[in-house]
Amino acid sequence: MTLDPASRVRLSLVPFTCLEGGKPMSDATMAAIERVETVEAFNRKGSLDQASASLMEVVFSRPASMTDTPFHYCPGCTHGIAHRLIAEALDELGVRERAIGLASVGCSVFSYRYFKCDFQQAAHGRAPAVATGIKRCLPDSVVFTYQGDGDLASIGMAEIVHAAARGENITVVFINNAIYGMTGGQMAPTTLVNQKTTTSPNGRDPKAYGYPIRMSELLSTVEGASYIARVALINPAEVRKAKKALLKAFQTQLDGKGFSMVEMLSSCPTNWGVSAKEAMDWIKERMIPVYPLGEFKVRDDEGVIS
């Protein structure tokens, strides 16, 4: 028995995706992976031991809601993780066949390539309005937007606030990486104070450029919002929390409770000018103090808000 050559790619992805059924991989399995450097080396062994066999079944399978199209994102960018988490959530909730995604403008403009569900591409910032039109016409569909910080918190501020105020029964995935990625690293509404960008070359001086906007805090004050959480895609523990938040957000929609949003603190090593590892540290050390993690609003089954 030999491994499919594509398995090499899968194995190399294991550290980011060492989750199956929400459980972390055992140390023994991790060690088994590290022993196998390439598929060729793996295949030279001629046979699979039990640990490896269970590894193939358990460690990694592409979610049914994902296509096999290679991501166009930069190395170290967390869009891939966010996409996978959404796909896993659609799988686990069994809603892929009635899901309709909204791609917005930014690096994720092509996100429709990676999901096996219907998609509409929305104008910059308008995804919540487009989602409103879809969901109101097809109330049994599961509608989600995937928006960056420029899209959601700058040009689309009116659309997101009013979609929340109307309690639109949609789920918003908000990627906050404190910068405009696709256009080449300009200042975003979420750019940190003193952070250097191509349009704040000396750092974001609040006197001239104002302050970063905290969208989760802002939207949690809106009556129509039912679930608001902020997570960070920086390590397996936090990725697990992100998945849980995403499942809760989609469940909020399935329960008909209204607007839900998960804000994901994400990396942009290319435009931050740092390595992938440094980008994770930067989120932890610089972003989280400004954008604290956690659930900001949860409406329970009785409609009680916590």
Next chain:
Amino acid sequence: MINRPEPILMKGNEALAEGAIRAGCRFFAGYPITPQNEIPEYMARRMPEVGGVFVQAESEVAAINMVYGAAGAGVRAMTSSSSPGISLKQEGISYLAGAELPAVIANVVRGGPGLGGIQPAQSDYYQATRGGGHGDYRTPVLAPASVQEMYDFAGLAFDIADRYRNPVLILADGALGQMMEPVLLDATPREVLNVPKPWATTGMKDRAQNLINSIYLDPDELEQHNLNIQKKYRRIEQQEVRYEIILGDDADFFLVAYGTTARVCKDVALKARAKGMRVGLIRPITLWPFPSQVFDDLLEGKGNRQLKGSPKPFGFLTVEMSFGQMVDDVRLSVNGRAPVYFYGRTGGIVPSPREVLAEVEKIYAGGAGKPEKAGN
């Protein structure tokens, strides 16, 4: 509302809304702006009765994008506004055209530029007929001239939109929106053109992904996409031209006007005839595609189903509630073969038959000056 075989009295805006609902419109998003407020108000009352959706959007921008979503989901969707609000919708209209989505947008035009006024105008002709937003696209434009046509054209607009997968504009004005006239509603439920929409995003189920999209980063792909929609526009130009010719049989001079001004000009033609001037009226109903052929028919003496052996006209007078926009299309159509005169009022002023008749008399007397500079 009860179907009635006899006419009932309705406001233009209400007739438009009722016409849309009877044509199967089941999603409306709008924002308050005078003089079109009766449309969203009527929709807010009526949509729940037919199981449709009414959303008061936070802006015209959001409203047109809600329409984009609903149209992409395969539903007959519509928005309405007046001039400043229609400017805000141009982004969305361009996306609708790019993604080839059928939808209806009604503009109850008021005077501009800027905030302008709230009285009727025809100063959005360029915006309506030249695409309006960014990119190389066109939208069919229907110009009603009565409350009955406000009702009738709503359904026609949806049929054209579905047939070609393209947004369609209804270009009315504040007078048509606000005035009341008898309307003959369909006695039986209107037969709605049922165009299958296998491309709609309704949930993927077992089929391949449906995608509503207008981004093509590969220049070859984008050019091909543009060639495809241009082919569609040529088909629309072949098949959807509509116009009316009034008193054309023996006319040697034609007024050219649409919408409210066409009503004024009909009166002018009758008054002119009482004074011995054989004046006819060309009323474009589709502003795009523009009925250029009718000018060829007149000037080349060709047959036309609405003209029976008219003499070659010695000139045309275009009358608009603007400083001259449709007159460009008239000039392009006439192409130098006869003088084209212009008379316009703006700011919300509807030209009176008396002042237009005075222009006609000046032209007949040979005293209208150089055609290109004529006008008020």
